[in-house]
Amino acid sequence: MGDRPQGEREKLDRLVICPKCNTLHEKVPLPPGQHAKCRVCDTVLYRHDPGYLDRVLALSITGTLLFLIANLFPLVKIDLLGHQQYVSIFEALYQLYASGFYVVALAVAFMVLIIPALVLVDYVVVAYLMRQQRAGGIVRDLLVMLAHLTPWSMVDIFTVSILVALVKLRGEVTIHFGVSFWALIAYVAIDLYLTRGKRLGHLWDLYQRYYRSAPADTVREGMDDVVLSEESLLRCPVCEAVNEDREEQTVCHRCGSHIYRHPNSGVGRTWALLLTAMILYFPANLYPILEIKSLMGHSSNTIIGGVIALWDDGSYPVALIIFLASVVVPILKFILLLYLLISIRYPVAESKSARHRLFTLIEIIGPWSMVDVFVVTILTGLVKYSSFKIIAGPGATAFVLMVFFTMLAALSFDPRWIRESEERRREHVVD
Ligand SMILES: [Zn+2]
Numbered sequence: 001m002g003d004r005p006q007g008e009r010e011k012l013d014r015l016v017i018c019p020k021c022n023t024l025h026e027k028v029p030l031p032p033g034q035h036a037k038c039r040v041c042d043t044v045l046y047r048h049d050p051g052y053l054d055r056v057l058a059l060s061i062t063g064t065l066l067f068l069i070a071n072l073f074p075l076v077k078i079d080l081l082g083h084q085q086y087v088s089i090f091e092a093l094y095q096l097y098a099s100g101f102y103v104v105a106l107a108v109a110f111m112v113l114i115i116p117a118l119v120l121v122d123y124v125v126v127a128y129l130m131r132q133q134r135a136g137g138i139v140r141d142l143l144v145m146l147a148h149l150t151p152w153s154m155v156d157i158f159t160v161s162i163l164v165a166l167v168k169l170r171g172e173v174t175i176h177f178g179v180s181f182w183a184l185i186a187y188v189a190i191d192l193y194l195t196r197g198k199r200l201g202h203l204w205d206l207y208q209r210y211y212r213s214a215p216a217d218t219v220r221e222g223m224d225d226v227v228l229s230e231e232s233l234l235r236c237p238v239c240e241a242v243n244e245d246r247e248e249q250t251v252c253h254r255c256g257s258h259i260y261r262h263p264n265s266g267v268g269r270t271w272a273l274l275l276t277a278m279i280l281y282f283p284a285n286l287y288p289i290l291e292i293k294s295l296m297g298h299s300s301n302t303i304i305g306g307v308i309a310l311w312d313d314g315s316y317p318v319a320l321i322i323f324l325a326s327v328v329v330p331i332l333k334f335i336l337l338l339y340l341l342i343s344i345r346y347p348v349a350e351s352k353s354a355r356h357r358l359f360t361l362i363e364i365i366g367p368w369s370m371v372d373v374f375v376v377t378i379l380t381g382l383v384k385y386s387s388f389k390i391i392a393g394p395g396a397t398a399f400v401l402m403v404f405f406t407m408l409a410a411l412s413f414d415p416r417w418i419r420e421s422e423e424r425r426r427e428h429v430v431d
Pocket residue numbers: 018019020021022023038039040041042043
């Protein structure tokens with residue numbers, strides 16, 4: 001905040017809280033090429049990587065070109081009884097939309113087309129401006145936007161889904177991969193490098209170095225006079241800067257996001273989102289997610305039915321992937337979120353870093369539950385002969401909504417509730 005003394009802000013800038021286990025560390029200057037890890041859980045906290053911005057710029061431009069290629073040309077060609085069929089992402093989405101699955105088509109369009117494209121452009125502009133050390137305000141807004149967009153970009157999972165879809169068709173068709181498919185794979189590799197592994201935090205560190213005050217590795221004299229209590233520090237969920245929690249209205253001193261919410265005011269919302277998702281789990285599993293129309297008649301598959309059919313076919317790894325992603329992951333997410341929500345109400349004597357790690361696990365496994373919906377999308381686009389058609393079933397819409405509400409519930413969960421409950425528990429023990 002504006003009225004914060006300079007010394008205090010610099011002191012905060014020198015601190016880092018581990019995103020995985022919430023342990024507080026003080027930053028030390030690093031030699032080039034080195035990184036610092038959390039002393040508790042080994043997560044990379046920050047790094048000194050002098051060529052980083054050049055690499056981000058080069059990779060994001062390359063990624064944009066690859067993404068264009070991946071979308072402009074067919075990904076796969078299949079041969080069925082002498083008929084050839086091509087599929088591109090656009091085509092698959094159009095088929096879904098045309099068969100009335102507006103919610104599914106829209107959700108998939110956002111996750112594999114619109115948001116990934118925005119993320120790429122965002123990276124190009126950020127890296128370009130930062131290299132010139134220009135337009136700090138715009139860079140800051142774009143970095144905040146990146147933090148909000150990346151959880152919803154799921155091309156990596158979509159790519160795995162293409163392979164799963166092809167295994168489902170295996171035996172019935174001949175499959176040829178187009179140039180676009182390989183472009184997509186290369187794009188995913190770049191996307192993983194840019195968006196995973198604490199690298200957004202690294203861009204924020206560079207933002208701080210280029211646009212604000214003294215470099216983080218110079219120690220100002222007299223700074224040790226500033227006293228901050230560890231208990232009142234919190235990590236900004238958007239930019240990872242360490243902030244002091246000041247009861248009412250804390251605005252992050254680095255990215256400007258509102259990071260303070262009144263204790264427990266948001267818990268009710270998380271409960272509501274989670275319960276909605278849990279209710280949707282039933283139609284998502286009871287209704288067919290896939291319908292097959294052929295000359296032999298009409299058949300449909302629920303998620304479990306599809307898993308059993310794959311298993312009987314001998315496609316054990318794929319059956320396992322779909323079972324884990326579509327059945328186990330959502331239930332696991334429900335249980336973990338329920339456990340966290342109940343544990344902040346009735347504090348348990350478990351270490352809070354363990355609960356923080358549980359929470360991180362939810363964020364990592366969550367998006368994988370989309371695999372089966374993506375598979376249905378691809379099959380709908382791929383198999384559309386007049387005599388043999390695969391289309392989405394009503395279960396797909398329920399499933400997409402379930403994933404959506406579960407993600408919102410996880411995003412609305414405030415990790416600070418864990419700390420607050422821990423404080424309450426300790427007070428209780430003292431009483
Ligand atoms: Zn840690």
